[in-house]
């Protein structure tokens with residue numbers, strides 16, 4: 001089965017019209033496309049950086065702010081400057097983009113502009129026809145990030161998975177930290193806040209993030225973690241979004257091979273974020289691929305009895321109760337503390353409010369991770 005087409009979608013800076021792109025994203029996913037969604041109010045630099053790191057076939061921009069001629073052209077130009085003009089640009093913006101504007105945009109290198117009234121079916125067909133064939137001759141990578149991104153694509157598209165656990169254990173330069181926990185606990189926001197602290201602490205440091213979202217074999221996926229990230233939109237952060245492509249347990253079949261490559265590249269830390277996991281998941285354990293495991297929990301896990309069933313509570317090095325501003329958080333802390341005491345390991349328990357800037361709990365977590 002051919003690998004899914006990967007595209008990046010975004011809404012330009014000073015534009016909050018995201019309802020069209022949200023609908024279009026869902027239709028693309030339903031038709032087997034993996035969509036990395038960057039969110040709205042995104043700059044040209046953020047869009048191009050993300051597209052290169054994710055090594056997508058094309059960028060779909062939805063623009064309503066009136067600046068489409070300049071914005072689309074700036075994206076095309078920056079891709080060209082970075083030697084990444086095999087990544088194509090297309091998009092739309094209802095009644096705001098006229099036929100005359102679209103003609104200018106086409107001359108400036110935009111592949112296609114969709115007008116009001118176009119059916120979703122037509123857009124899906126366009127993506128399949130225009131970007132469905134595998135890229136044959138790729139331009140020589142200009143930067144290390146570009147080279148890395150292309151290698152990650154080769155690994156992800158390889159039919160045969162190498163077992164890289166040994167390689168990760170023995171040749172890694174970076175410290176590898178695994179984040180897991182149920183969906184909606186705030187893992188991505190927490191990682192983004194930790195990235196901010198890391199970038200501030202080490203002005204030359206680099207960090208990689210391997211982020212996972214679920215998908216079924218041969219189907220599309222919404223890879224949406226980048227839309228939550230603010231601080232990670234930075235040239236010192238290399239982020240790659242992966243769909244699980246049918247594998248249960250929180251990671252993708254290619255995760256270990258991708259991690260082996262990232263862990264021996266020029267990063268100080270590699271962070272792996274699993275998909276939102278269930279009670280039985282142990283994505284990192286018994287294989288030694290991470291140096292430290294962080295389980296991020298929501299205070300609303302149900303009754304105390306539920307805690308007995310969460311396997312990762314036995315295995316995690318650090319347990320975080322995020323959203324600790326919620327009413328149930330104090331009870332959750334006490335119950336989880338008692339649960340961890342049964343393990344008789346020196347597991348750490350930390351309360352955070354990741355959505356709050358300068359949260360002291362996140363500071364404590366960062367200090368713990370740095371000291372490890």
Ligand code: B12
Pocket residue numbers: 009014015016017018019020021023024060061062063064065066067090091092093094095096114115116117118119120123
């Ligand atoms: C819905 C809407 C809103 C909603 C947005 C909700 C949301 N979360 O998206 C709300 C009410 C919040 C809103 C607010 C504002 N809006 Co408004 N809004 C619209 C409206 C009515 C529809 C846009 C839309 O979503 N259409 C639905 C999509 C599916 O259809 P479509 O636009 O025809 O797009 C087609 C194709 O182009 C294609 N397409 C679109 N994008 C993409 C991307 C890709 C990759 C592809 C393949 C295809 C594609 O898909 C469709 C297929 O048929 C338009 C008017 C209009 N009729 O266009 C104004 C409009 C865009 N808004 C406008 C304005 C001015 C504003 C405000 C500034 C108003 C204010 N003063 O507060 C704010 C700004 C908000 C912000 N933060 O940016 C103006 C923009 C004028 C301009 N640029 O010159 C418009 C044109 C209204 C007008 N005539 O004045 N708005």
